[in-house]
Amino acid sequence: MGIYQDRADAGRQLGQRLTHLRGQEAVILGVPRGGVPVAFEVAVALDAPLDVIVVRKLGVPSQAELAMGAIGEDGAYALERGVLSATRVKREELRSVEARERTILEDRVARFRTGRDRVDLRGRIAVVVDDGIATGSTARVACRIARNLGAAKVILAVPVASADVLAGLTEPDEVVCLATPPRLTAVGYHYRDFSPTGDDEVVWLLAAAAERLQNASSTARDRGLDEEVRIPADGLWLQGHLHLPGSTAGVVVFAHGSGSGRHSPRNRFVATTLQRAGLGTLLLDLLNPGEELNRANVFNIELLARRLIAATGWLGGRPDTASRSVGYFGASTGAGAALWAAAELGEKIGAVVSRGGRPDLAGARLAFVRAPTLLIVGSADHRVLELNRRAQAMMGCPNGLELVPGATHLFEEPGTLEAAAILAVDWFVQYLPHGEGGAGNRSS
Structure with missing residues (x-):
């Protein structure tokens, strides 16, 4: 049985934990695709703008769900040396996976940002949100991107994560995690509904968040x-x-x-x-x-x-x-x-x-x-x-x-x-x- 009903439920619970950030010039940054429904609810709870940091996991060729690294916008890059060593992935295989994921990443950036400017992070608190952390590769890359874009402080906020992985993260200034099970085999096990999030949902959530802020002063x-x-x-x-x-x-x-x-x-x-x-x-x-x-x-x-x-x-x-x-x-x-x-x-x-x-x-x-x-x-x-x-x-x-x-x-x-x-x-x-x-x- 999962801890959370679905990503929206996890986002509402995470938003409650982060209410001290209301009025603190925070920007909520969802990691597409699964992190965006969580981030949307956090943005609602904090009355804050919502944006995305597009990151792609580099999956081991023989085990696509196992991350050997991650890539992100602006050339951000991270490798899991331990995974690469244990799985004996060859350099050519790594380059092939990276090239494929880079193409997808660029397509996603273009789709998610069409007609929408990136929210300026300079001098603000960047709250990076995902639906969970298993290896930490995407979280590290996302936090690096936020830092490179000028965020004064980077907070990583997730509903569930491996305690060992969190202990090894140095990229965020602060980590907020609701659940740290001793053995995290898969993030999805902690959700009753972990169905895939589509690109259309991400685009809609970004538009809905922007419209919510735009209409905030309406009666x-x-x-x-x-x-x-x-x-x-x-x-x-x-x-x-x-x-x-x-x-x-x-x-x-x-x-x-x-x-x-x-x-x-x-x-x-x-x-x-x-x-x-x-x-x-x-x-x-x-x-x-x-x-x-x-x-x-x-x-x-x-x-x-x-x-x-x-x-x-x-x-x-x-x-x-x-x-x-x-x-x-x-x-x-x-x-x-x-x-x-x-x-x-x-x-x-x-x-x-x-x-x-x-x-x-x-x-x-x-x-x-x-x-x-x-x-x-x-x-x-x-x-x-x-x-x-x-x-x-x-x-x-x-x-x-x-x-x-x-x-x-x-x-x-x-x-x-x-x-x-x-x-x-x-x-x-x-x-x-x-x-x-x-x-x-x-x-x-």
């Missing part, structure tokens, strides 16, 4: 409603985050899949895209922390659908959402739950979108869905694509199946998550009524 009225909420269901409280625009546009309720919740970076990415199109969003945890420990609950579609129906009823009981139309956005197993709930609620649901979903898990209820439904699948996600085609054949409602070229199940390939989000926006804008009917006012 709550200008931004509409944006708040954490609690929704009663099955004798317990579901945690959620509700965003309502100033208009009377509809609200899209997110049904997360595979045990993820309202902090899922991918669904937050889609939610932000919907918000920019003027739609409201409700991201929520369909399971509480105790229920998440039982993996079977992730596939209990009836339970998840019941929670969605409860959330829809809750929207119908609020004065500010009762007249708004409601749509569902489902991912993975959440898509099955969204369609199950849509079948139960009939015309109360205006539209449904599934991304990389399992609509087949709704079973015979697919035939009773009335809401126009869009199924979005990656063209390289072959098994799920076949399941979606079978599910589509069972639907009698207006529906469509869109393939995102080159995307796999998690839509982590460059541009694929953005493409899926745009398809979702177009569908909801077309089919979700604007200010007509609502969760509590439409008949079934």
Whole structure:
């Protein structure tokens, strides 16, 4: 079992440890890709700007996860002499790996910094954040880069790291680490959800962080409603985050899949895209922390659908959402739950979108869905694509199946998550009524 639910959870806990840096001219520097979701939450906690320090691990040719060194921006370089000696990597092999990783590094720098200037570190506190440290190679290189860019102080902050490695680090002025297990075999073992972070997520998080600072002086009225909420269901409280625009546009309720919740970076990415199109969003945890420990609950579609129906009823009981139309956005197993709930609620649901979903898990209820439904699948996600085609054949409602070229199940390939989000926006804008009917006012 992991210490942290996911990278966002780790970032929030790390941010709490670093609150003494608020107002201290700190700049948060995430190490792409996995370190950026952690750094984003730290930046929110400290109300500080977010940037990246792009570093690439040099993996041993026969054991790619074992670092024999790392390279970074501005020519930063570090080698793990002990690993090189133990694995007997030849100089030509090292050069080959370095050349390949240098190309990737330069591509990432160009992608992450397009249209965005690097945050000036001169005279400021640089807080270098990653999702964990195993060998320390990338951490050393990242700290060197921050120092070379003029940081007055360099702090390395991570959720988990090897105690032995931390003891040998000399590059940072200070190290903040929440957990130092005696034997760290892999960083991912300390997270319940350690799914890969895509380039699109990194770009979105950087943009969202910049937008947050830019809008810091705006009034709550200008931004509409944006708040954490609690929704009663099955004798317990579901945690959620509700965003309502100033208009009377509809609200899209997110049904997360595979045990993820309202902090899922991918669904937050889609939610932000919907918000920019003027739609409201409700991201929520369909399971509480105790229920998440039982993996079977992730596939209990009836339970998840019941929670969605409860959330829809809750929207119908609020004065500010009762007249708004409601749509569902489902991912993975959440898509099955969204369609199950849509079948139960009939015309109360205006539209449904599934991304990389399992609509087949709704079973015979697919035939009773009335809401126009869009199924979005990656063209390289072959098994799920076949399941979606079978599910589509069972639907009698207006529906469509869109393939995102080159995307796999998690839509982590460059541009694929953005493409899926745009398809979702177009569908909801077309089919979700604007200010007509609502969760509590439409008949079934």
